[in-house]
Amino acid sequence: MLAKEITPKAIVDYLDQYVIGQDEAKRTLAVAVYAHYRKLSALGGQTDMIAKSNVLIIGASGTGKTLACESLSRFLSVPFVTANATSLAQTRYVNEEIEAVLQRLIDKAGGDVQRASQGIVFIDEIDKLKASTGESNTTSGESVQHALLKIMEGAPFKLGADRFIDTTNILFICGGAFVGLDKIMSRTHSFGFIATSESDNKNILDRLNERVKPTDLFEFGLIPEFTGRLPVIARFGELSREMLARIMSVPKNAIYHQFREVFRAEGVELVVAPPVFEQIAEIAIEYKTGGRSLRGIFEELMTPILYLVPDHPEIGRVEIGSLFEAPRYFKRPPEARS
Template sequence: MADDKDYLEKSDKEQTAPDNTSGDEEEFEKICFMCRRPESKAGKMIDLPNDIHICVECMQKSFDTMNNAPIDYNDLMKNMPNVSMIDLNSLQNQIPKRQRVKKKKEEPKQENVAPKAFDIRSIPAPHKIKASLDEYVIGQERAKKVMSVAVYNHYKRVFADREDDIEIEKSNMLMIGPTGSGKTYLVKTLARLLDVPLAITDATSLTEAGYIGDDIESVVSKLLAAAGNDVERAEHGIIFIDEIDKIAKKKNTNQRDVSGEAVQQGMLKLLEGSEVEVPVGANSKNAMVPLTTVDTKNILFICGGAFPDLENIIKERLNKQASIGFFADLKDKYDQDANILDKVIVDDLKKFGMIPEFLGRLPIVFTLSGLTEEMLVQILKEPKNAILKQYQKLLALDEVKLEFDDGALGAIARMALEKHTGARALRAILEEYMLDIMYEIPKDENIGEVIITKEYIEHTGGPRILLRGQEIPRIGMN
C-alpha cells in the first residue's frame, strides 16, 4: 500500500508540474538528426518520438537505400532472431543546446512596423559615444572621435530607409597602432556601450581553406556564438580582427601564400557583405554540426594591427622627393617624429603587403599613438576600472586602505615604457610588487593603511604601513 501511495503522489506531482520545456523548445529550430541542418534550410521535418526530427530529403534517401539495396530483409530477420528495433530513447538530446539555432522573428507586414529593441533611436550620438569612451580610455582623442562617427554612421545605415535607392556603404575600419596602445580595449568598450555582440579573432590563426588553422568564415561563427546563436542579433554585431598586418603578402617567396594574400582575398566577400553558411557551435564545418546562414552586410568589421616597420616605409616616401638640392630636407628629419604613423596613406599600406581590394573595403583608416609616461600614469589611476582602483577594492574587502605616491606611479610608468609593450606592462609590474603585500596584509588585523612609495618600487625601501588608530607610520614589512 505504501508503494501505491508513493506512486499516486508522484503521478499527481507530474500532472501539476508546469511544463517549462515547451516554451523554451519553441524558440529553437528543429534540426535534422541525420544531416544536422535546421528547419529553415532543410524544410519541413518529420517528427519521430522522443523529440527526434528527420528532414524529408534524408528520409527519402533512407527509403531509396533500403529499396535499392540487394538485401532480402525477410531472410535477414529469420537468420538474426535476436535483432531488436532501435531504442529511440537513446537517441534524444544528441544535439547539444549550444549548437541549436534560434528561430528568426517574423516581421509584421503592416506599414506601421513596431520599432525593434535596437533601432536608430537607441544609437547614441557621436559626442555621447566619445564621452563614454573617455571614461575608460586615456588619450587617443582622434581615434575615439573617428570611431564614434564611424559607428554612428554604420548603424544609421543599417536602419536607414532605402526607398530612394541611395545605398550607404559600410564604415569598416582599419586601426593602426603599436602594441598596448588600446586597440582591442577600444573595441570592447564600444561593443559594451552599444550592447551589441562582439567577436574578437586573431588573423594569425586564419588560413585560406582552414586546413592548417581556422577558415575565414569561422570569424562569423564566433560572432554567432557571442549572440547566443541568434542570427538576427549577430547580423547587427561587430567583428574585430586583430593582428591584421600578419596576413600581408609575403615578399620574395615562390610558395603558396595560404595565410597571407589568400586570406585577404577570401575576406573580401565578408567585408563587403554576403550570405555565408557557418557552423553552429563549432569553428569548422563537418557532417555532425548544423549550419545556418548569416548575412554580413550589416556586420561592422574593425581590423587592427601594429604594422611593424611601416614607419620606415612612410619615411622613405616622405624623403623620396626631398633629398636633392639646396632646400632639401635632411634624411633624418622624421627619425624623431613620434607621430609618424599619422602620415600614413593607402600607398604605404600597399607597399607593406596589403592588397588594394582589401584596403578598398576598409575605407576608414586611423592611427593610435604610442603611450607616453604621463598617459601611463593616467591609465593607472583615472579610468573607471583603473588597475589601481581594482587593487584598492581588493584590499578594501580586508578593511585596509591602499594609496600610491606620485613618485611610485611615475616609477611604474617608466618601467612600463622600458618593456615596450604599452599598457599591458602595467599589470605585470603591479602584480610583481603587490604580491608580497597581498600575501602579508591578511596576517595582521592591526594594519589599516598601506602606502606604496617610490623607494619600494625602486627597491631602495619599503611601503609605509599605518596601524589602525595610529598616525605614526611603520616603515617596511617583516
C-alpha cells in the same frame, strides 16, 4: 538600432572613461561607427545601398586598440568578437575558421542570427597577412585577404548545412601594428619638404604626414582590393609616460581601484602615491609592450603586501611612496579592530 542619444561625442565620452589618450583615433572610430549604424537604421532593409566603411586601426601593441573596440561594443550593446588574422593564416581551411568566428558572433548574440548580423568583428594582426609563409599546410596571407574581402564586402555566408548569415551589415574593424609603415610613409610622403622652419606649419604637416594612404598599405603588402575596403583609418599612437601612469589610476576599472577594493575588503586602506605610477610607467616603457606590462608590474608590487596583511589584523593602512622604499604600515585604532 542606434538610440537617439548615441552621438559621436557620446561615444567618445564613454570611451574616455576607459581609454586614456588616443583622442584623434577615438573620434575617428566614433564617427565611423556612428555613421555605420545610422546608415543601417536610415536605410532599413535596403542594405545593398550602403557603401560600407570598415575601419582600419593602426597602432603598436598594447596601445589600446582592442580595449577601445571592446568598450565601443559594450556601449552600443552590439555583439562583438575578435579574431586573429595570424591564426586564420595558419590553417588550410580559412573558410572554416571564418565560419567559427561568425559562429562565435552568433553565440555572443545569444543565438540570434539577425542580431549577430549587425555586430562588430575585430580582426587583429591584419598586418601579418602580407607575404606567403611558404608552408604547405597554411594559407598564404594573400588568400586570407581574399577570403576576408568577401565577408567584409558583405555576402551570405554558409553556416553548417542549412543556415546562413548575411555579413553585409557587420562592421569589420581590422587592426595591426604595421611595423615599418612609418619608413614607407617617410619615403612616400613628401610634405615634409615644404617646411621652412622647424615649428611653423608643424601641426598641419604632422597631420598630413600622419595620414596613411592606401598606396602605403599596398606597398606594405596588403592587396589593393583589401585596402580599398578599409576607407577609414585610425592611428593609435605610442603611450607617453604620463599616459601610462594615468592608465593605472584614472579609468573606472583601473588596476589601482581594483586593488583598493581588495584591501578595503580586508578593512585596510591602500594609498599609492603618484610618483609610484610614474616609476612603473618608466619600467613599462623599457618593456616596449605599451600598457600591457603595467598590470604585471603593479601586481608584483602588491604581492608581498597582500601576503602580509591578512595575518596582521592590526594593520589599518598601507602607504607606498616610492618603488625604492619599503611600504609603510599603519596600525588601526584599537576600537576599530574586529
